Amino acid sequence: MSVTGGLVLFAVIWFITFFIALQIRPGSQAEEGHVVPGTPPGAPANFQLKRKIIWTTMFAVVIWSIIAAVIVSGVFTLRDIDWFGRLDDMPQGQ
Template identity: 35%
Template sequence: MTSISTALAIYFVLWWVVLFAILPFGVRSQSEQGQRAPGTDPGAPVKAQMLRKLLWTTLISALIYAAAALAYRAGYLDIDRLSKLFGLPLN
């Protein structure tokens, strides 16, 4: 059993990884839309839709974390199995 702080740390890292994977979806740049604001980069997004992306990130992270937690409790993610999977010998 892991501690609450360890579980939160794992979820925090997972959340950021998922966020960076989700950020590019649905982004239209100013040059693609033809709506360039003076003084901005042509690649700047027209609508970033950050609230929507933050909600999706939270949902997807929770699902991945829940699946990993269930696999860990069922014994599929123990150190012996993972070391064999990655070819790392245990001393």
């Protein structure tokens, strides 16, 4: 895996993890009982964005480390998941 591939893999994992983290305990203004004028009642009351970014980064590093280790070790290759035999015509070096 190249450096660019590793960075792209990390970015994809980070954003997927972040979008999942955004949905954990959002706590709306209606639930808190204090709706700020001009905002919908379903808007988040205590968003805690910094905390979610930190947790997202920690989880993404762990997940990325596991996936990168599997890719670099060669335990699984692209040919292992080629269920339809599309890579049979390609030389082994690719």
